[in-house]
């Protein structure tokens with residue numbers, strides 16, 4: 001069976017028709033359509049497949065976080081950001097991508113955890129405490145992303161099912177200086193903000209809700225077999241999910 005992960009990327013006001021996976025031609029033989037990968041699975045090759053992605057954007061003033069997380073000279077100072085997402089294709093392990101592509105200052109990620117959402121649903125504040133896992137970067141729990149750059153985490157070795165959900169909690173001790181930050185305003189899941197370091201907390205009581213994604217920009221999985229790959233949909237805000245129900 002061929003599984004395909006579907007990514008939606010929003011590009012300005014470009015108007016491109018919506019394509020659903022169901023209308024794509026199925027492939028019986030990769031060699032027939034010129035899309036053969038040209039490699040076989042061996043020790044030297046891992047089939048990392050993008051399974052969730054969101055287009056990084058420069059955050060407009062109105063989409064910066066609400067006070068007190070939007071300070072006078074920096075945003076997210078001493079703040080934990082709990083965000084959730086649903087992947088398409090699962091895999092045996094996964095890694096997370098964080099973007100500072102629109103930042104003009106370094107983005108200092110102090111500590112990050114990933115967990116399964118409390119009841120498995122996106123948009124929930126709590127997580128399943130037994131699944132809280134530290135996210136590291138070359139073994140370091142902190143990472144400073146230079147302005148204009150992005151970072152990919154070390155692999156997290158727990159299996160993710162098709163349609164699996166993740167809750168990612170990012171703590172920024174210093175926040176990010178200035179107001180040029182990278183986000184995706186049209187998140188389809190709710191994000192929660194809380195002062196202090198709460199990466200290891202099961203509950204996120206008192207978290208302030210804001211329906212935007214900040215800094216997270218991709219999830220890749222080690223696909224369960226070679227016949228899994230990704231397609232990207234390029235289009236307008238409808239392709240991005242506008243009109244769908246948040247947290248569904």
Ligand SMILES: *[C@@H]1O[C@H](CO)[C@@H](O)[C@H](O)[C@H]1NC(C)=O
Nearest residue numbers: 061062063064065066067070
């Ligand atoms: C955040 O602060 C900046 C700078 O003062 C301001 O331009 C922006 O409107 C504020 N946004 C929100 C959502 O509070």
Ligand SMILES: *[C@@H]1O[C@H](CO)[C@@H](O)[C@H](O)[C@H]1NC(C)=O
Nearest residue numbers: 118119120121122123124125
């Ligand atoms: C999960 O929890 C949230 C928040 O408490 C609730 O809105 C949602 O209905 C729950 N979902 C399920 C499947 O129980």
Ligand SMILES: *[C@@H]1O[C@H](CO)[C@@H](O)[C@H](O)[C@H]1NC(C)=O
Nearest residue numbers: 108109140141142143144145
């Ligand atoms: C871990 O990352 C922090 C933040 O970038 C850095 O200051 C520190 O030197 C790093 N530690 C190691 C052991 O690489």
